[in-house]
Amino acid sequence: MTVTYVIDGAEVTGLERFWQVIGEAVNGPGGYFGRNLDAFADCLSGGMGTPDDGDFVIEWRDHASSARALGHEETARHVRRLLGRAHPTNRPALQRNLDEALAGHGPTLFDQLVEIIEERTAPGTLRLR
Structure with a gap:
């Protein structure tokens, strides 16, 4: 069964806030899913809250707001x-x-985050909405 993690792009006001939003999307309130680009890449590789089989989707809603904030x-x-x-x-x-x-x-940071997700996960994992 595919697990979907939702990022509300309107909540991403900068990089520090992105770390909070993605951490909570994957691991609940106060959750961790990286606090820098390297750690984020490592978390996407498994063992940090995502299913072991890699069957998950990251749905980044209002990604245009995030792209501006992470410009x-x-x-x-x-x-x-x-x-x-x-x-x-x-x-x-x-x-x-x-x-x-x-x-x-x-x-931009937004470009780098998208690239990391696309490199570290299966095709189609990232859904920009």
Whole structure:
């Protein structure tokens, strides 16, 4: 039986709120389903609340609202935080990512989250509504 997890895109006002919304969608109130992109990818691989057989759907309702909230401005804010803790060898690449986001170019956090879901789950798992 396919399990459906619903993300209410109108509730996603930024990346921190996305972590809360997806955590609660999968694991109930106060639930965890990643707090950074790598952890989110790991959670999608199983064992963190989704069925072991991988038979689930993520229905992202009002995804356009989330796309705006997780757009270039939020992406730049996120990359700035990463820059502050990054290893010196990673800083040039992060600075390029920041410059792109500030210019309104390149992938947004929304794009990255969609890509992670599509890479880590079966085709058709993500349903953007």
